[in-house]
Amino acid sequence: MSDDRFAQFTLSPGRRRRDRIARSAILAGTVIALIPLLLIVYYLLQKGLGSWSPSFFTTDPTGNTFFKHSSIGGIQSAILGTIEIVALASAISIPAGIGVAVWLVEYGRNSWFANAVRFFVDVLTGVPSIIFGLFIYIVLIVGTGSTYAGYKGSFALSLLMLPVVIRSAEVILLLVPGALRESALALGAPRWRVIFSIVLPTALPGMVTGVLLAIARAAGETAPLLFTAGATFKTSTNLGGFMNSLPVQIYNDVTSPTTSVVNRAWGAALTLVTMILVLNLIARLVAKRSRLA
Amino acid sequence: MEAASLPGGERSTLERSPLARLPDRALKYGLTLLAALILALIVYFFIRLVGEARPAFAKFGVFGFTFDKDWNVSAETFGALPLLIGTLITSALALLVGVPVAVATAIYITELCPGRVRAPVTALIELLAAVPSVVYGLWGIFFLAPKLQPAEQWLANRLSFIPFIGGGAVTIPNYFVAGLILAIMILPIVSAISREVMSTVPADHKEAALGLGATRWEMIRMAVLPYCRGGIIGGAMLGLGRALGETIAVAILIGDAPQLGKHLFGQGYSLAAVIANEFGEAQGLHRSALFAAGLVLFVLTLIVNAIARVVVVRAARTGAPNSPAQSAPPAIAGAAGV
Amino acid sequence: MINRKVGATAGALLLALGLAACGSSSSSSSSSTTASTSSSSASATVSGAGSTFAAPVYEQWASAQPGLTVNYQAVGSGAGITSLEAKTVDFGASDPPLKPADFATLEKVGPVVQVPMFLGAITVSYNLPGVKSGLKLTGKTIANIYLGKITTWNAPEIAELNPGVTLPSTPITVIHRSDSSGTTSGFTGFLAKVDPEFASKVGEGKDVQWPVGTGAKGNAGVAGAVQQTAGAVGYVEQAYALEHNFTYASVKNKAGNFVAPTLASATAAGATVVVPSNLGIKISNPSGAESYPLTSQTFVVVYKDMCKAGIPGGEAAAKGVVKFLEYGLGSGQSILSQADYATLPAAILAKSKAAVTALECNGSPLSG
Numbered sequence: 001m002s003d004d005r006f007a008q009f010t011l012s013p014g015r016r017r018r019d020r021i022a023r024s025a026i027l028a029g030t031v032i033a034l035i036p037l038l039l040i041v042y043y044l045l046q047k048g049l050g051s052w053s054p055s056f057f058t059t060d061p062t063g064n065t066f067f068k069h070s071s072i073g074g075i076q077s078a079i080l081g082t083i084e085i086v087a088l089a090s091a092i093s094i095p096a097g098i099g100v101a102v103w104l105v106e107y108g109r110n111s112w113f114a115n116a117v118r119f120f121v122d123v124l125t126g127v128p129s130i131i132f133g134l135f136i137y138i139v140l141i142v143g144t145g146s147t148y149a150g151y152k153g154s155f156a157l158s159l160l161m162l163p164v165v166i167r168s169a170e171v172i173l174l175l176v177p178g179a180l181r182e183s184a185l186a187l188g189a190p191r192w193r194v195i196f197s198i199v200l201p202t203a204l205p206g207m208v209t210g211v212l213l214a215i216a217r218a219a220g221e222t223a224p225l226l227f228t229a230g231a232t233f234k235t236s237t238n239l240g241g242f243m244n245s246l247p248v249q250i251y252n253d254v255t256s257p258t259t260s261v262v263n264r265a266w267g268a269a270l271t272l273v274t275m276i277l278v279l280n281l282i283a284r285l286v287a288k289r290s291r292l293a
Numbered sequence: 294m295e296a297a298s299l300p301g302g303e304r305s306t307l308e309r310s311p312l313a314r315l316p317d318r319a320l321k322y323g324l325t326l327l328a329a330l331i332l333a334l335i336v337y338f339f340i341r342l343v344g345e346a347r348p349a350f351a352k353f354g355v356f357g358f359t360f361d362k363d364w365n366v367s368a369e370t371f372g373a374l375p376l377l378i379g380t381l382i383t384s385a386l387a388l389l390v391g392v393p394v395a396v397a398t399a400i401y402i403t404e405l406c407p408g409r410v411r412a413p414v415t416a417l418i419e420l421l422a423a424v425p426s427v428v429y430g431l432w433g434i435f436f437l438a439p440k441l442q443p444a445e446q447w448l449a450n451r452l453s454f455i456p457f458i459g460g461g462a463v464t465i466p467n468y469f470v471a472g473l474i475l476a477i478m479i480l481p482i483v484s485a486i487s488r489e490v491m492s493t494v495p496a497d498h499k500e501a502a503l504g505l506g507a508t509r510w511e512m513i514r515m516a517v518l519p520y521c522r523g524g525i526i527g528g529a530m531l532g533l534g535r536a537l538g539e540t541i542a543v544a545i546l547i548g549d550a551p552q553l554g555k556h557l558f559g560q561g562y563s564l565a566a567v568i569a570n571e572f573g574e575a576q577g578l579h580r581s582a583l584f585a586a587g588l589v590l591f592v593l594t595l596i597v598n599a600i601a602r603v604v605v606v607r608a609a610r611t612g613a614p615n616s617p618a619q620s621a622p623p624a625i626a627g628a629a630g631v
Numbered sequence: 632m633i634n635r636k637v638g639a640t641a642g643a644l645l646l647a648l649g650l651a652a653c654g655s656s657s658s659s660s661s662s663s664t665t666a667s668t669s670s671s672s673a674s675a676t677v678s679g680a681g682s683t684f685a686a687p688v689y690e691q692w693a694s695a696q697p698g699l700t701v702n703y704q705a706v707g708s709g710a711g712i713t714s715l716e717a718k719t720v721d722f723g724a725s726d727p728p729l730k731p732a733d734f735a736t737l738e739k740v741g742p743v744v745q746v747p748m749f750l751g752a753i754t755v756s757y758n759l760p761g762v763k764s765g766l767k768l769t770g771k772t773i774a775n776i777y778l779g780k781i782t783t784w785n786a787p788e789i790a791e792l793n794p795g796v797t798l799p800s801t802p803i804t805v806i807h808r809s810d811s812s813g814t815t816s817g818f819t820g821f822l823a824k825v826d827p828e829f830a831s832k833v834g835e836g837k838d839v840q841w842p843v844g845t846g847a848k849g850n851a852g853v854a855g856a857v858q859q860t861a862g863a864v865g866y867v868e869q870a871y872a873l874e875h876n877f878t879y880a881s882v883k884n885k886a887g888n889f890v891a892p893t894l895a896s897a898t899a900a901g902a903t904v905v906v907p908s909n910l911g912i913k914i915s916n917p918s919g920a921e922s923y924p925l926t927s928q929t930f931v932v933v934y935k936d937m938c939k940a941g942i943p944g945g946e947a948a949a950k951g952v953v954k955f956l957e958y959g960l961g962s963g964q965s966i967l968s969q970a971d972y973a974t975l976p977a978a979i980l981a982k983s984k985a986a987v988t989a990l991e992c993n994g995s996p997l998s999g
Contacts, residue, residue, distance in 0.1 A: 096331065126537040147719045148704070227572075367835070550845075
């Protein structure tokens with residue numbers, strides 16, 4: 001590389017050493033980040049893979065937690081429930097979140113109103129996940145005298161996702177060079193065209209990252225669902241009724257005294273991680289294909 | 294639709310008919326309405342929390358509740374100080390360990406790693422985000438914490454002259470391991486945002502530095518990091534938010550003892566964990582106290598974010614000449630557009 | 632291309648909102664239907680919330696009900712009562728009997744009945760390699776351990792209760808619950824009754840200020856902590872102790888006998904309890920030669936006239952609740968032993984059954 005060739009002549013040993021140390025430190029940091037991951041994945045595989053079987057994914061959990069020799073069932077309703085609840089939560093929070101981020105960057109900018117919105121969104125990132133569930137519990141369950149429902153769990157999750165989507169989208173949108181916008185405007189394109197045809201596509205890959213992180217977070221959170229979605233064992237497509245979900249199933253199973261039920265919890269955890277991984281992969285492929293040249 | 298406004302003659306943007314301006318207006322007002330709705334929702338959220346927390350504040354006073362050191366459920370006295378300290382210790386630890394490591398991974402991925410390794414490493418880091426929080430807690434308490442205990446004991450003995458680290462009993466669930474797990478949990482988000490920001494550094498900045506003879510590290514230090522400072526801090530704030538509010542993993546790992554956090558390797562409690570542990574059985578004043586704890590966390594996040602904003606603004610002002618904060622949509626758009 | 636994406640997202644959003652708003656009909660495969668359908672529907676849905684201790688039993692009983700779906704939320708006894716009061720569920724479940732304040736709140740909606748369902752033993756489990764199950768301990772010794780006054784296993788107080796057992800000098804690691812729980816309530820209730828110092832220093836409650844020891848979350852957490860640490864002692868429900876093959880203590884009861892936690896000794900403990908008129912039994916250091924002193928109870932709490940009170944599931948759910956309870960107090964009791972829970976003694980069982988028979992819907996009896 002050219003810099004190395006020239007560096008040979010001009011580089012003091014001190015600078016070279018610092019460079020080497022810094023590079024090693026960065027590499028070391030990366031390795032440090034990956035070690036817990038490998039350990040956790042190994043642990044998950046070790047404890048969860050044994051539970052995987054075709055019937056594991058296609059049968060609902062039964063209430064049978066005692067009979068050690070008879071069937072405790074699989075996790076079908078939990079898988080479907082998670083997909084449904086998280087899909088609804090994403091459908092709410094992603095468009096809304098990106099919309100707010102676009103507004104913040106394009107229209108609100110530094111006005112007092114925009115800063116107020118930013119401020120409160122930031123504060124929302126620090127709220128414990130359980131409080132979102134309790135808020136929905138107070139407002140939509142106790143407050144209206146109605147019972148648990150899957151969509152109420154979705155609302156709690158979308159509250160959780162919203163600040164992550166808004167904040168990360170805002171960071172990405174701010175990185176779109178002003179020059180791009182200016183040239184489009186100079187060519188006479190209306191504002192909305194600039195946003196939809198220039199700004200959003202440019203920001204899309206970055207926003208996909210933020211969105212995926214929000215979805216992954218939501219899919220793995222137990223606390224917001226505990227008091228909202230209502231646990232049940234049966235598969236359901238009715239978001240207006242009780243709905244099972246993987247994190248809640250895991251949480252309940254892992255505290256059981258029966259070993260086979262605990263194993264089911266680990267199998268479910270492995271399933272959840274795999275599902276999120278697959279989602280990541282699909283979304284990245286889609287984003288790559290839509291990236292403007 | 295509209296003809297381009299160029300020397301070719303047609304109408305310029307400024308002369309567009311009102312009807313043609315409609316989509317712009319609709320978008321602007323629609324998005325403004327959306328932002329207002331979200332703001333209203335958050336404020337309403339805050340108000341409901343305050344309503345639920347009021348009985349506790351009425352009984353102990355706002356400062357009394359927040360800074361009293363006694364959280365005693367059976368005696369029905371609720372002071373949040375031990376919880377606050379626990380939250381602060383674990384979150385600070387999470388940031389101290391997590392942010393540098395996350396930024397290191399971001400630098401590695403964007404600047405240093407060979408092209409073929411890039412995608413797998415990125416995927417691996419993002420895999421960390423896919424793990425549910427309850428799994429982190431369980432892996433922590435069943436695998437990590439017992440393994441760390443001998444080392445912690447050794448450290449506590451060797452460094453017993455340092456007040457916070459040494460001297461106390463080393464328990465398996467403690468502040469340290471809770472903070473460590475939190476650091477792992479915030480890694481993916483800080484790394485992802487830092488990565489995104491770093492990948493948009495204009496190539497000419499980097500090449501200019503290299504062309505002047507900078508080493509790789511010097512280039513990163515001079516051209517990449519200053520440009521990205523605001524974005525990295527933004528990512529760190531998201532990570533901090535996660536750390537402050539993480540409920541279940543901390544509840545499993547911190548030992549759940551409402552003590553005043555005198556020892557890093559001892560048990561403690563956090564604002565979020567206490568809510569998770571006690572809400573199921575809480576009634577009346579206890580319940581209100583738990584909501585009040587949530588509010589304290591709310592306010593804490595507020596303060597921390599306010600400080601962070603000041604830092605970001607200052608970084609933008611004194612940062613690299615073309616940092617993102619200064620290339621926000623210029624005034625022209627405002628004048629020519631809606 | 633972007634327009635298509637926007638359209639797709641908007642379409643998805645609208646679709647999702649539509650789904651949520653209408654609460655569309657369920658799929659053709661087995662699924663829970665909301666119970667606003669006719670009272671003679673083949674599949675009614677009943678919802679309940681409360682005690683985590685009782686959850687495995689209720690879920691097991693639920694799976695044995697053809698044509699009835701019982702959805703149970705193990706959110707904790709306190710949240711269960713609150714849910715019942717808010718009428719978000721059809722029945723509540725609580726380990727400790729209802730306090731007067733609870734009665735007052737609930738009776739604003741309608742008169743309530745608490746029905747004892749079954750019993751469970753709380754074991755004092757320990758991890759001492761070389762020492763078998765059945766170490767003899769008195770309530771006072773246990774209290775002193777949890778007060779931090781006894782710190783090693785070979786302390787004189789323990790040794791003199793167990794002549795002939797070689798006790799190691801391992802320090803005692805005390806494990807207690809970090810979360811609020813009825814198990815803690817039962818454990819501390821016993822200790823407070825037999826040891827005045829414990830009563831004044833720690834007291835009884837679901838969540839107390841422990842002077843010594845490490846907190847662990849849930850029965851599973853305490854079980855895990857005991858397993859991991861040699862010299863540890865912790866209080867766990869019998870099911871966990873048996874599943875993990877723990878060694879546990881025989882505790883001295885009021886009659887002076889050292890009794891091991893077995894299903895029989897737990898049921899025996901219930902037999903000597905005086906049953907108040909509101910059925911709010913509380914087993915705390917019971918008399919009786921065979922009684923295991925650390926036995927606790929659990930209740931289902933329902934409105935006496937469920938339909939009038941306005942439970943979410945309506946009349947269909949009211950019938951379902953009665954069916955569920957009758958099963959639980961009938962054949963359900965025989966399943967309990969397989970899960971290491973104890974059946975109610977005959978006298979209390981009869982009273983529970985009578986209470987269920989007295990449940991009504993808009994004035995007319997439900998069972999029969």
